Amino acid sequence: MATVTERPSTEPAAAELPSPARRSARPLWHVLAALAPVTGLALFWRAWQQAYAFDKGLDATQPGFTRYWVSLFVVNVAVLPVAVACWYAWIYRSGRRLPAEPTPAQELDRIWILWLHTIAVAVAAFWGGSYFAEQDAAWHQVTMRDTAFTPSHVALFYGAFPLILYAATGAYLYAHTRLPAAFGNSVGRRFPLPFLLIISGALLLLFQVAFNEFGHTFWETEEIFSAPLHWPFVVFAYLLGGVLAVWFQTLPRVVELSRQVAG
Amino acid sequence: MTAEPLRLPELDRRFDLAFSIVIFLLIMGAAHVNNMLLAGDWSFWVDWKDRQWWPLLTPAVNIVPVALTQYLGWTRFRAPSGATMAALALLAAQWLSRSTNFEGWAHLPMNFTWPETMVLLAVLMDATLALSRSLAVTSVIGGALWGGLFYAAQWPALAPYLQPVILHGQVLTVADTISFATGRSQGPEYLRMVERGSLRALVDDVTLIVSFFAGMVCVGTYWVGVAIGHLVAIAPIDRSVKLQSD
Numbered sequence: 001m002a003t004v005t006e007r008p009s010t011e012p013a014a015a016e017l018p019s020p021a022r023r024s025a026r027p028l029w030h031v032l033a034a035l036a037p038v039t040g041l042a043l044f045w046r047a048w049q050q051a052y053a054f055d056k057g058l059d060a061t062q063p064g065f066t067r068y069w070v071s072l073f074v075v076n077v078a079v080l081p082v083a084v085a086c087w088y089a090w091i092y093r094s095g096r097r098l099p100a101e102p103t104p105a106q107e108l109d110r111i112w113i114l115w116l117h118t119i120a121v122a123v124a125a126f127w128g129g130s131y132f133a134e135q136d137a138a139w140h141q142v143t144m145r146d147t148a149f150t151p152s153h154v155a156l157f158y159g160a161f162p163l164i165l166y167a168a169t170g171a172y173l174y175a176h177t178r179l180p181a182a183f184g185n186s187v188g189r190r191f192p193l194p195f196l197l198i199i200s201g202a203l204l205l206l207f208q209v210a211f212n213e214f215g216h217t218f219w220e221t222e223e224i225f226s227a228p229l230h231w232p233f234v235v236f237a238y239l240l241g242g243v244l245a246v247w248f249q250t251l252p253r254v255v256e257l258s259r260q261v262a263g
Numbered sequence: 264m265t266a267e268p269l270r271l272p273e274l275d276r277r278f279d280l281a282f283s284i285v286i287f288l289l290i291m292g293a294a295h296v297n298n299m300l301l302a303g304d305w306s307f308w309v310d311w312k313d314r315q316w317w318p319l320l321t322p323a324v325n326i327v328p329v330a331l332t333q334y335l336g337w338t339r340f341r342a343p344s345g346a347t348m349a350a351l352a353l354l355a356a357q358w359l360s361r362s363t364n365f366e367g368w369a370h371l372p373m374n375f376t377w378p379e380t381m382v383l384l385a386v387l388m389d390a391t392l393a394l395s396r397s398l399a400v401t402s403v404i405g406g407a408l409w410g411g412l413f414y415a416a417q418w419p420a421l422a423p424y425l426q427p428v429i430l431h432g433q434v435l436t437v438a439d440t441i442s443f444a445t446g447r448s449q450g451p452e453y454l455r456m457v458e459r460g461s462l463r464a465l466v467d468d469v470t471l472i473v474s475f476f477a478g479m480v481c482v483g484t485y486w487v488g489v490a491i492g493h494l495v496a497i498a499p500i501d502r503s504v505k506l507q508s509d
Contacts, residue, residue: 027277031284050368115281122288126356129292134299134360137307138369141447182501189507193499223449224456225303234300237293237328241495243285244335249500254278 030112034119038163042127045155048072053139053151060147073149076159084166088173095177104260110178111250111257117171118243121198124167125240128160128205133233140223148213157209165202172199175246182249194245201239208232286332290352294328295360298353304456306357306378307365309424310442314469315458318414321379323480325353326409329385330488333392333401335496343393346405350385354378375441383416384409402485410481411474 048068049057056064102110132155139152149158172195175183183192215229298306301324305317329349336345357378365371388405395401424438435443458469 027280030277031280035284046363053368112277112281115278115285119281119285119288122285122292125292126288130295130356131360131364133296134303134357135364135368137299137303138360138365138371141307141450142369142371144448190503190505193502193504196504197495197499225299225307226301226305230300234297237296238331238491238495240289240293241331241492242499243289244496245499247282247285248339248496251278 030116031119034116035123038120038124038127038167041163042131042155042160045072045132045159049135049151049155057151058143060149069149069151069154073154073158076154076162080159080162080166084170087170091170091173092177095174098178100180104257107179108254108257108261111254114171114175114179114250115247117167117174118246120167121164121171121240121243124160124164128156128164129237129240132156132160137223137225140225145216145223148216161202161205161209164205165199168195168198168202171195171246179250182253194242194249197239197242197245201236201242204239205233205236208236287348287352290328290332290349291356294325294349294353295356297328298325298357304450307376308442308447308450309375309377309421310436310438311455311457312379312417312421312424312438313457314414315473316456317379318470318473319410319477319480322381322384322410322413322477323484325381326406326481326484327488327491328353329381329388329409330402330406330485331492333388334398334489334492337392337398338497343389346385346388346392347382350381354380354382371445371447372441375445377420379413379417380420381409381413381416384412387412398489402489403482406482406485407478409478409485410476411478413477414470414474
């Protein structure tokens with residue numbers, strides 16, 4: 001990363017010094033672990049669509065639709081939130097048992113894990129904002145719309161979009177409990193603006209899903225994807241920039257802690 | 264004590280790895296949403312790729328996330344490569360979806376749904392920034408190149424689809440012929456927004472006029488991207504909002 005920083009030229013290069021944090025890190029595995037849950041779910045949805053969308057998903061009045069698509073919808077809106085709630089509870093409870101004043105190495109690792117959480121947010125944004133979103137366009141061009149719970153919507157609106165919200169809220173909870181100086185109680189009854197933007201963007205998706213489906217109940221039997229009805233979804237895309245604000249806020253601390261840990 | 268700018272070697276490489284992955288995935292998501300919902304239909308279908316709306320709308324809306332990325336890459340890391348990275352991420356996201364969703368799922372052929380590419384235009388924008396070291400100069404020259412050369416950059420891919428075909432006594436393009444042979448049950452022909460005009464005063468100059476106009480529009484929309492980048496990624500740093508009233 002081409003971060004340009006001022007430091008005295010007489011200071012020895014810290015890369016030559018031993019770094020416990022660097023030795024203990026297995027960054028590639030950590031990154032894969034951050035990518036895996038969301039990507040695994042997305043691939044499951046995609047495989048399910050490939051297997052059952054055209055066979056069982058074309059007519060919402062048929063029993064096969066209920067069995068294959070309503071059941072998946074129920075899993076997405078009922079089972080996933082329960083699993084996520086358990087994850088949140090673990091983040092919160094385990095955070096309370098951690099030392100309030102972490103060592104530099106511990107704080108550096110906590111920032112690293114926060115960044116891993118942002119990887120989960122980013123990959124959820126890819127699957128929800130890019131892949132399944134454009135897939136919905138393909139579906140609506142070759143089928144007739146007879147329900148709001150189409151095979152594409154079950155994965156997109158009720159699976160991938162909430163997943164962005166789950167990941168963003170999880171990242172905030174982690175930051176709140178592990179990095180209190182930057183994102184926690186030390187700032188009082190206030191909410192960090194970077195996370196507010198990310199979570200608001202994800203929430204906006206859910207509001208816009210409601211508005212979108214409401215709009216489609218009126219007139220939309222045909223499909224223009226760039227119709228004004230869809231434009232509010234774009235606001236979400238830009239609010240994702242809050243992830244960058246999280247990085248830019250923590251990056252100076254990463255540099256500072258890296259020097260301390262290396263030295 | 265003298266100070267000199269240095270790349271900090273102690274900055275752990277794992278953060279570089281995370282940064283690279285996240286920025287690419289985020290841009291894939293954000294730039295693709297922006298593209299598909301503001302100008303998506305012109306991107307999806309080759310028969311929508313006209314001379315009036317496509318060369319105006321597509322570069323004008325897509326420069327926003329590209330300028331945003333370029334602005335952040337330059338101001339935070341002095342890396343004049345943000346535009347190219349954003350264009351590459353968008354292209355990767357589009358091809359992944361068109362190949363596995365449009366063709367692999369809905370059976371809409373790739374030669375009908377291939378996306379536009381803006382990588383060349385992004386390289387020109389980044390080169391302008393690298394040479395000028397100025398966002399203002401980049402917005403004027405780079406933005407004008409981005410919009411003005413969009414149609415020319417697509418021409419090698421598009422030209423074969425504009426060849427005339429006589430079908431049932433009517434002169435059509437190859438793109439129209441594919442359109443009529445491809446089932447799009449929710450996208451009937453009358454919804455297609457393509458070039459129109461009864462007077463045709465400018466005859467064959469339409470492409471040049473629209474490209475010139477697109478270049479001018481992109482000079483302005485470049486700053487929309489810069490403003491959004493500042494508002495969502497720079498301004499919120501170390502700031503919070505009060506949740507409760509006193």
